[in-house]
Amino acid sequence: MEEFDVIVLGGGPSGSSTTIFLSKAGKKVLLLDRAKFPRDKTCGDGISGRSVGILGELGVLDDVRKAEHMDMFGVTFSSPKGTVVPISSGKPANGVPPGFVCRREVFDNVLFQNAKKVAAKTIEGFIATQIVKEGDKVVGVKGMLNGKETEFRCKVFVGADGAGGISARQLGALNEDEIHQCAAVRCYYDNVEGMGDKIELHFIKEALPGYFWIFPLPNKRANVGIGIVVKDMKAKKINLQKVMLDVIENHPVFKQRFANAKRSTDIKSWLLPLGSLRTKNYGNGYVLVGDASSLIDPFSGEGIGNALSSGKYSSRAIIAAFEANDFSEQKLSAYNKMLFEEIGDELDTNFRMQKMANHQWLLNMMIDKAGRSDLVKGAISDALINPDNHKKLMDPLFILRVLVA
Numbered sequence: 350m351e352e353f354d355v356i357v358l359g360g361g362p363s364g365s366s367t368t369i370f371l372s373k374a375g376k377k378v379l380l381l382d383r384a385k386f387p388r389d390k391t392c393g394d395g396i397s398g399r400s401v402g403i404l405g406e407l408g409v410l411d412d413v414r415k416a417e418h419m420d421m422f423g424v425t426f427s428s429p430k431g432t433v434v435p436i437s438s439g440k441p442a443n444g445v446p447p448g449f450v451c452r453r454e455v456f457d458n459v460l461f462q463n464a465k466k467v468a469a470k471t472i473e474g475f476i477a478t479q480i481v482k483e484g485d486k487v488v489g490v491k492g493m494l495n496g497k498e499t500e501f502r503c504k505v506f507v508g509a510d511g512a513g514g515i516s517a518r519q520l521g522a523l524n525e526d527e528i529h530q531c532a533a534v535r536c537y538y539d540n541v542e543g544m545g546d547k548i549e550l551h552f553i554k555e556a557l558p559g560y561f562w563i564f565p566l567p568n569k570r571a572n573v574g575i576g577i578v579v580k581d582m583k584a585k586k587i588n589l590q591k592v593m594l595d596v597i598e599n600h601p602v603f604k605q606r607f608a609n610a611k612r613s614t615d616i617k618s619w620l621l622p623l624g625s626l627r628t629k630n631y632g633n634g635y636v637l638v639g640d641a642s643s644l645i646d647p648f649s650g651e652g653i654g655n656a657l658s659s660g661k662y663s664s665r666a667i668i669a670a671f672e673a674n675d676f677s678e679q680k681l682s683a684y685n686k687m688l689f690e691e692i693g694d695e696l697d698t699n700f701r702m703q704k705m706a707n708h709q710w711l712l713n714m715m716i717d718k719a720g721r722s723d724l725v726k727g728a729i730s731d732a733l734i735n736p737d738n739h740k741k742l743m744d745p746l747f748i749l750r751v752l753v754a
């Protein structure tokens with residue numbers, strides 16, 4: 350049986366980034382995925398916030414920018430009553446756009462191929478079925494490869510197998526709380542009118558506290574979808590697919606833009622484990638990263654940036670564990686500490702923003718104010734360029750200044 354320093358299960362953004370960081374630090378990494386890349390992942394395809402910085406640290410930003418994508422320079426919001434407010438992020442001094450829209454089939458493949466180049470070994474088509482333990486220590490993973498049960502062993506196991514994977518379930522970290530999960534549907538449309546260089550988040554009244562999104566792709570193509578917290582969806586008996594199609598066909602703000610558009614894919618649905626719930630993401634011989642660790646932003650639904658951050662900080666903690674030859678829960682807890690020092694405040698802030706978005710009148714007022722106030726536009730624009738500035742949006746003093754503006 351082959352032994353590795355680290356096994357990374359899952360080659361999405363969290364697993365590929367962990368693999369790149371660790372392999373570049375000299376660790377012998379086995380990267381496993383059940384899919385054969387390129388593969389799709391149901392997503393809005395918005396790559397923004399902290400993603401761009403970490404793609405730079407990984408050394409893959411140029412490759413992403415060479416792949417098919419659209420550069421994004423801001424966000425357009427609309428309120429339940431239909432006020433539309435575009436907010437520009439401005440052009441950052443380094444010339445790199447603050448965000449992209451890139452189909453996951455393309456984006457994940459760029460990351461995965463870069464990971465494959467540096468990993469000791471990569472296996473596609475491996476379907477993991479069982480985390481292997483000795484006592485309470487994780488020592489490897491079993492699964493099916495070419496129809497045969499196969500096992501691999503390691504010093505540290507990284508569960509990067511996403512929302513529906515086995516890692517969170519078998520390691521007692523599954524987020525099944527309907528307050529902290531979002532449901533979403535997504536598809537692609539061709540020939541959508543009126544798109545520019547901004548992602549679009551529309552707070553239609555039928556789906557609060559979630560939103561309807563239009564994310565522009567090349568050639569008038571758009572990633573279109575709608576998402577909402579599961580508890581609210583059930584309480585309000587919302588059929589997401591029906592609401593989305595109804596908005597596209599009949600909503601006064603959107604129907605003209607979709608008048609000549611054609612849906613080019615099936616409508617797919619998926620669950621988003623939100624980072625408003627802290628799940629346990631480390632233990633003896635293992636860490637969990639990305640969606641397996643329930644890290645998606647509870648307000649925006651973005652998970653890629655936090656998945657990449659978890660790759661960065663789990664790698665740092667794993668490298669320190671190898672230096673000390675200590676793979677205990679206590680040693681690996683450094684990952685959780687570093688990660689939440691970076692993203693904890695933002696997750697808490699954005700959970701509060703999600704709760705506020707339940708109130709139509711408040712959203713109407715805030716988006717109206719944003720349309721008129723340079724103070725609000727500036728704060729949102731700052732937060733788009735630097736996610737650390739999110740805190741400012743929920744600072745009581747700032748809110749007071751907005752209310753009296």
Ligand SMILES: Cc1cc2nc3c(=O)[nH]c(=O)nc-3n(C[C@H](O)[C@H](O)[C@H](O)COP(=O)(O)OP(=O)(O)OC[C@H]3O[C@@H](n4cnc5c(N)ncnc54)[C@H](O)[C@@H]3O)c2cc1C
Nearest residue numbers: 359361362363383392393394395477510511639640652653
């Ligand atoms: C509808 C929707 C819209 C979204 N929109 C956005 C957005 O616009 N921007 C954004 O930042 N985030 C968005 N997200 C969140 C984002 O998609 C996730 O946060 C992100 O994909 C997490 O990356 P990951 O690497 O942790 O997991 P994944 O990308 O899910 O990767 C997991 C990998 O593990 C593999 N795997 C799973 N099980 C096994 C197994 N048993 N054996 C072997 N391999 C396995 C899978 O094949 C997959 O390649 C959205 C999510 C949804 C559902």
